[in-house]
Amino acid sequence: MKLEGTFTVDRPRDEVWQVLNDAEVLRDAIPGCTALEPTDDGYEATVQLKVGPVKAKFSGTVTIKEATAPDLLVLAGEGNGGVAGFAKGEARVVLLDAPGGTEVAYEAEVSIGGKLAQLGSRLIASTSRKLADHFFTRLNEIMSGEQQREAS
């Protein structure tokens, strides 16, 4: 399944790049994330998710396959939610200068299995869209918070 979207973050590209690679910020911004630890080539994370009637705790890994600062990030990930199922996929995140900030465009190829597929297939696209929204909104908040802190 293909998922894609773009968001605008009202901070310059360098800064956005930095927070996208900051475990602390990611832990805070990823909806439902309860743990996120850097590893040699990425992260290990635990995320609590609800897709339609399926609620589950996914634990998994994210591998950074390519990182060209401050333009391009290619990530591969997989998460196991036990009987609830699994999700795995690859995402390309591209950062572009945009008026008043940075445009972040992502493209992901995802496959899901188990209960998540059985009961949630129909909802995956809209749910991921919502999650991404949350993520970037939170990112914006965090960055403007820091900005305020810096200013004060």
Add this chain to the structure above:
Amino acid sequence: MSEITLRINGKQRRVTVEGRTLLVDLIRDQMNLTGTHVGCDTSQCGACVVKLDGDTVKSCTVLTATLPEGTEITTIEGVSTGDLHPMQEAFSKCHGLQCGFCTPGLVVTAIDIVERSPDGLSASQVRKALKGNLCRCTGYQNIVASVLEGARAMGVQVTEEKETV
């Protein structure tokens, strides 16, 4: 855990329920009224329909703890005592049941449909009103006939004797 008093099939019952206890589980497991069935887990089959303060509900969607004190519940076991209700008679006479699994939910729903239609009822109205109830055995043909027959017996006029064939 909370306690609540309900009137089930005319009898007052004080029950203890957990926050997550569904009404259907209370009815089946605690009250031992196993005529109310469970056919799905997405509230789409109607096997669990009961009457709740005059309305029909899918009892698999109701959290018991949220019911007001004194709520009146009628299950299939409370539809008749001794003699069959005219709707039950009609289902038998018109062969509106085969395996019987959908039957309790359908009978409770059917009585409600008729009670809500004092001015008359047609076959196509019945078909529409049955949209929340699944039956995998009968093809609905004889269920529709049963509901109309039951309506007649309950004194409601059937406005369209036969659907256009």
Add this chain to the structure above:
Amino acid sequence: MKDTPEKPFKGRLEDRRFLTGKGRYVADITLARQCYMGQVLSTHAHARILSVDTSEAETMPGVIAVLTGADCAADGLGTVPPFFMPSLWGGPEGYATQRKILVDDRVRCVGERIAIVIAETADDARVAAETIMVDYAPLPVVTDARAATEADAPKLWDDNENGNISVSIPMGDKAATEAAFADAEVTIKRRLLSPRIAPFSLEPRVSVGNYDEADDRYTLYTSSQDPHGVRSNIARNVLKIAESRLRVVSPDVGGGFGLKAHMHPEDALVLWASKHVGRPVKWLGTRSECMLTDTQGRGQEIEVEIAATKAGKLTAIRAEAWTNLGAYFWGTATPPLFFAMQLIPNIYDVGAVDLTNHAVFTNLPPMSVYRGAGRPEATYLAERMMDELAAELGMDQAEIRKINAIAPDAMPYTTATGMTYDSGAFADMIDAAARVSDWSGYDARAEESRAKGRVRGRSLISYVEVAGVMNERMEIKFEPDGTVTIVAGTHSHGQGHATVFSEMVADWLSVPVENIRYVQGDTDKVLIGRGTFAARSSMLGGTALLRAKDALIERAKLMAAILLEADKDSLDFADGMFKVRDSNKAIALTEVAKMYYIPAGPANALGLGLTGEGTSAGKPGAAPNYPNGTMVCEVEVDPRTGALTVDRLAALDDVGRILNSTICEGQIHGGIAQGMGQALMEEMVFDEDGQLTSGSLMDYCLPRAEHMPDIASELSEVTCTTNPLGVKGIGESGAIGAPVAIVNAVLDAVRPLGVAHIDMPVTQAKLWSALRDAEAAQ
């Protein structure tokens, strides 16, 4: 008997219990100290299991035990083979799978059982099961049967020498078919699909297992159509115990449709778990769990080509089919493989045939029987192609069928696939169906549709069913007080056997129906039986019952002779009385029966008790029967939106001698609704990774009351010659005819708009795109 105004249908004996909520389904059974089973099902369609971590589950509240495939192996549990393979029906040898009831090494489809949790409540069991982590190493997946036959397809069973093909069943005469094609004036080729669908009994599957240490004996309560079959399978293959050590009880069953014609892993799991924990164990399948783990029906792709003359006479059919077995050759998957081929000639003299059916393993859940079991696929092919031929030649749908129909004077008639029809008046059925359905009034209705901006289409199709498989046993016994008990080897789960069989016995013996008790579905009470599926019970159960009655009367005669002081051969039995011929001496059967139970006296010489047993046999080995019928359907399509209504549906069925017309018609209605579901809405959808994406009623659509037209059903009685009752089966006819009746009517409506082909299920979206594509092409 046919209902008449003088003798109307009065309801069934079993109705009252269901209408008052007193039915007793397995889910309603609560045993003392019972605990519950929850399952861990595979989330991958093909993967090696690297590890199963149960540590957290073991510490969860309410958990009593957690068991995995390793425990199965440690306890020496056996694996489950298919119920039987095609070789038993005269087909070639094939690859038979052995299925573990808990898989520990490699999962081959989603929903494989990997571990179970036994806990105090169903919720506890489910919650704990969710904490069990299975580590998988995914393997490549193949979901499509035809793709699975490619050389480079992922292979399911390493030691299967035939790739992913279990067996290829050939039928017909290749040379004759080729010759006919060489001479053909018209040939038409099509590729037809019958997607996988769910039997979906409204009652989800459920099992309760109880091991009794004192007796070293197991009891299984399960929602089954065939308790004795389940017993044999579990006792022999899984638990490896004497069959007498296992009792299987199927009380009220909330619909079967083939789903419950064989055992499921949970049946064995609850028994094994019960012995482990020393308590009864109950498993209540949730709907989504059942959608994933139930066997499914259909699942066939077929390439077909027909040859005919310009006058519309068929001369040959050749076809190659790929049937999607799923990961295992499971349960009763054999009959659909045969029926899907054997019934292709349908009611027609088709000339030569050359047919092959490949049964192919894929990473889908296992296929088994579903109402119709191969017959709907065969009929779909025959009748789709008949309409293609009519359209090609510009002929009337009824006319072309009559040209090809087998004539009554050709009976008994052996088809090109080797079925011998004993009786059938096919062309008459077509004429009668045309009458019942107001075939000639069609033009006016089509005009009305046009005025509303819709297009109307119609179909007239015929079908043959083969009913009455395997053998059967029935018992009639008198109780000491003169009442009667029928002990049935068949299993009624909606078909009304308690009523039909009791009425038959009441009639034969002249005992009031109220004095007859009907017993079924308990291996401790019924010596042996085959259960009910494949429309077998009226013929096989009925015939066995008739023979049981004859045996009982024979034995009763011995006593009557003593009591009447007459010669046994001078006695006649009629109206419940034994009468001495040419005399007025007589005695009632019930009085005779009671004498078999008195504790002392001269009559004791005959022994204790009056019972009669009878058996019967059907295909293979003895003659089955061929119910048949004609269906007429009219649909209306809105060409702008693809919205579709089935406006009229008439079915005329030859069911042989009618035992109870209301019950027969009920069976037809139900079958038609299921056929309509197949035609228009039902499909088990799997993505390319083998993940089920239509796994609940949110995504799997079933017919509801408002989808169904008012069905006009009529019965015709062409007495069957292969059994003493003259009956034919009825359980599947509706489901066999309806899919193609509806699809043909849809195609008839949209063909003038340029849509020449559409596959089931014909959803509004699919029809809309077909209409748009056709528009664009013009």
